[in-house]
Amino acid sequence: MSQVVRVERQGDVALIKVDNPPVNALGHAVRDGLLRAFREAEAYAAVRAVVLVCEGRTFMAGADIKEFGKPPQAPSLPEVVEAIEASSKPSVAVIHGTALGGGLEVALACHYRVALVDAQVGLPEVKIGLLPGAGGTQRLPRLVGVEKALEMIVSGNPVKAPQALEYGILDAIVEGDLAEAGLACARRLLDEARGPRRTGERQVQGDAALIAAKRAEVEKRMPGLFSPLRCVEAVEAATQLPLADGLKRERELFQQCLESPQRAALIHAFFAEREAAKIAGLPADTPVREVRSAAVIGGGTMGVGIALCFANVGIPVKLLEIDPSALDGALQRARGTCQASVERGSLSAEAMEKRLGLIQGVLDYEALADVDLVIEAVFESMEVKRQVFERLDAVCKPGAILASNTSSLDLDEIAAFTQRPQDVVGLHFFSPANVMRLLEVVRGKATSAEVLASAMQIGKRLKKIAVAVGVCDGFVGNRMIFQYGRQAEFLLEEGASPAQVDKALRDFGMAMGALAVRDLSGLDISHAIRARQRPNLKPGQTLPTVLDHLYAAGMLGQKTGAGFYLYPEGSRTPQENPALQAMLEASAAARGITRQPVSDEHIVERCLFSLVNEAARILDEGIAQRASDVDLIFLNGYGFPAWRGGPLFHADRLGLDHVLQRIREFHQRFGAWWEPAPLLERLVAEGRRFADL
Numbered sequence: 001m002s003q004v005v006r007v008e009r010q011g012d013v014a015l016i017k018v019d020n021p022p023v024n025a026l027g028h029a030v031r032d033g034l035l036r037a038f039r040e041a042e043a044y045a046a047v048r049a050v051v052l053v054c055e056g057r058t059f060m061a062g063a064d065i066k067e068f069g070k071p072p073q074a075p076s077l078p079e080v081v082e083a084i085e086a087s088s089k090p091s092v093a094v095i096h097g098t099a100l101g102g103g104l105e106v107a108l109a110c111h112y113r114v115a116l117v118d119a120q121v122g123l124p125e126v127k128i129g130l131l132p133g134a135g136g137t138q139r140l141p142r143l144v145g146v147e148k149a150l151e152m153i154v155s156g157n158p159v160k161a162p163q164a165l166e167y168g169i170l171d172a173i174v175e176g177d178l179a180e181a182g183l184a185c186a187r188r189l190l191d192e193a194r195g196p197r198r199t200g201e202r203q204v205q206g207d208a209a210l211i212a213a214k215r216a217e218v219e220k221r222m223p224g225l226f227s228p229l230r231c232v233e234a235v236e237a238a239t240q241l242p243l244a245d246g247l248k249r250e251r252e253l254f255q256q257c258l259e260s261p262q263r264a265a266l267i268h269a270f271f272a273e274r275e276a277a278k279i280a281g282l283p284a285d286t287p288v289r290e291v292r293s294a295a296v297i298g299g300g301t302m303g304v305g306i307a308l309c310f311a312n313v314g315i316p317v318k319l320l321e322i323d324p325s326a327l328d329g330a331l332q333r334a335r336g337t338c339q340a341s342v343e344r345g346s347l348s349a350e351a352m353e354k355r356l357g358l359i360q361g362v363l364d365y366e367a368l369a370d371v372d373l374v375i376e377a378v379f380e381s382m383e384v385k386r387q388v389f390e391r392l393d394a395v396c397k398p399g400a401i402l403a404s405n406t407s408s409l410d411l412d413e414i415a416a417f418t419q420r421p422q423d424v425v426g427l428h429f430f431s432p433a434n435v436m437r438l439l440e441v442v443r444g445k446a447t448s449a450e451v452l453a454s455a456m457q458i459g460k461r462l463k464k465i466a467v468a469v470g471v472c473d474g475f476v477g478n479r480m481i482f483q484y485g486r487q488a489e490f491l492l493e494e495g496a497s498p499a500q501v502d503k504a505l506r507d508f509g510m511a512m513g514a515l516a517v518r519d520l521s522g523l524d525i526s527h528a529i530r531a532r533q534r535p536n537l538k539p540g541q542t543l544p545t546v547l548d549h550l551y552a553a554g555m556l557g558q559k560t561g562a563g564f565y566l567y568p569e570g571s572r573t574p575q576e577n578p579a580l581q582a583m584l585e586a587s588a589a590a591r592g593i594t595r596q597p598v599s600d601e602h603i604v605e606r607c608l609f610s611l612v613n614e615a616a617r618i619l620d621e622g623i624a625q626r627a628s629d630v631d632l633i634f635l636n637g638y639g640f641p642a643w644r645g646g647p648l649f650h651a652d653r654l655g656l657d658h659v660l661q662r663i664r665e666f667h668q669r670f671g672a673w674w675e676p677a678p679l680l681e682r683l684v685a686e687g688r689r690f691a692d693l
């Protein structure tokens with residue numbers, strides 16, 4: 001028997017144990033071991049029942065994602081699953097941790113299923129561009145019905161054990177030792193002479209209207225995604241075909257998803273998220289400072305959002321505003337945000353009060369003397385930051401972590417306002433801070449390893465995707481988006497309309513168009529950033545002027561009802577701004593050009609390749625650790641479509657030689673901003689990709 005699967009005889013029961021850390025993924029050795037174990041149990045007359053448990057922290061968490069894209073190795077998981085269900089001896093799966101994907105499919109093939117109360121079960125394959133490919137789309141509907149099966153399979157979200165019990169996925173909630181609980185179940189089955197109970201033999205009630213509605217919902221809510229619609233087709237097959245044919249149809253659809261370019265992109269994103277937690281030169285066992293309490297300086301939109309991040313995970317947080325009415329307003333906004341969740345049904349009123357009870361409004365810095373972590377979220381002015389950090393340095397206890405939420409100012413300069421620069425770090429949240437998962441952890445020159453490790457851990461505790469970045473203007477995401485936004489404005493001056501630019505980018509898959517985003521964040525902020533950047537421009541680097549025209553006209557975006565678009569009566573739906581045409585004509589004239597039609601393809605290339613070129617510089621300067629970190633930032637902070645893997649994954653897929661050739665053409669036509677990044681030229685010369693870095 002393989003080491004990853006062991007069998008123990010417990011009287012007339014075979015106890016099968018899977019031991020494949022860290023998550024008991026169903027790699028080849030596990031599949032082979034499981035098949036052998038169940039076949040041996042079947043053949044051995046003295047064995048009358050089988051119990052399946054897993055060692056470590058979780059039941060099998062799915063197929064081994066690292067194997068996708070490689071030549072398949074027999075036995076396949078469907079083969080294992082079918083052998084388990086066909087056994088003539090009753091089998092019990094004992095679930096703990098997260099039984100996900102193929103892990104749940106193995107459990108569904110077992111005849112009975114029990115779980116610890118804090119276990120979860122789910123079929124998350126859709127999140128990595130796949131669908132349950134080992135019977136999940138055929139067996140789950142037979143257990144829980146079409147509606148619940150569609151919800152679980154198309155969303156990919158897990159359900160907790162009590163809910164799974166209610167759904168009929170589990171037969172019981174158990175406690176204590178997994179093996180003992182399983183053996184007790186098996187004993188009861190034998191005493192009651194209850195044999196195999198095969199899910200595959202159950203019937204499933206079709207519901208054409210429900211399936212049609214789900215299909216329509218997926219087409220509307222998940223445009224561009226390939227696998228969700230295949231999930232619906234597979235579940236539909238379960239309602240129309242006998243099991244064997246349904247399983248065959250599932251395999252066909254699974255293969256289509258496996259071959260889809262989206263699967264590779266989504267799996268790249270999955271591993272990128274885990275890779276980001278690893279920081280070169282920072283050992284995984286670096287000591288971290290415990291954060292039992294936090295404080296946020298500034299009760300604006302960001303400050304309130306950040307305070308909610310802590311309250312939402314149960315960490316008490318003080319919110320400091322120096323003006324009582326501003327503090328009241330901030331606390332009211334925190335309540336309003338939670339109230340909206342209660343109204344949506346995603347938060348109970350009791351939980352809301354508990355969370356709000358963790359946010360304590362304070363009016364003076366003395367109240368911060370005992371907190372473990374302070375995050376400054378005040379106005380983006382270095383003078384204001386100086387005042388704040390000098391006060392923090394004076395009142396906070398030794399060892400407190402002092403963080404800035406600055407989105408682009410020089411963290412090293414901020415750290416120098418204190419006597420403890422080693423305790424200063426950047427925690428750049430993205431608005432709305434309590435919703436967006438991305439957190440750029442900015443490592444200053446003086447930031448200690450302990451503080452950096454602590455910041456990464458607090459990011460994980462806040463359920464953020466924490467990515468370590470270096471200090472420069474805009475760090476990684478904003479530095480790249482400055483280029484992207486600039487190109488969008490240049491394209492307007494050259495002849496495109498905001499609607500055309502934004503539609504071309506949305507059609508590519510961006511969550512929002514570049515100009516709609518600028519209107520949302522406020523053109524005054526863009527204008528201030530540009531004013532700060534102007535003195536540092538290199539020769540030949542000109543700036544578009546349409547933003548200056550809008551700013552001069554007081555058109556600052558949604559907040560004033562007009563910007564690149566009009567927002568009549570406070571509507572959030574962008575409409576054409578007639579005043580823009582004259583501004584664009586004036587901008588074009590100032591550049592000595594005549595506006596003319598621009599193709600959508602050209603729009604997408606100009607915007608995307610400006611991201612790629614700047615990212616290459618960022619990687620070359622060591623501001624980002626790896627290409628996948630850059631992808632992760634854009635997938636989780638800027639609405640880049642996950643099914644394209646991120647700007648650099650996408651560039652690799654296009655071919656860097658093609659990308660560089662286009663950038664060189666743009667350099668000829670549009671000047672200094674398009675100077676090809678040296679790293680990009682090196683990669684192309686060496687025949688390498690960003691993924692090879």
Ligand code: T1G
Binds near residue numbers: 063128
């Ligand atoms: N395959 C390979 N490696 C995996 C893995 C998997 N399924 N899941 C996790 N890992 C690695 C991960 O890369 C990391 O590695 C370590 O385990 C800890 O993970 C046929 C086709 C289970 C909830 O999609 O959701 O079954 O960085 O940091 O936060 O129908 O991992 O340490 O080197 O995420 O405690 C379906 C994916 C597969 C589940 C644990 N299953 N995994 O979270 O730890 S497709 C999934 C997770 C499938 C069948 C189909 C989470 C977790 P390293 P972690 P965690």
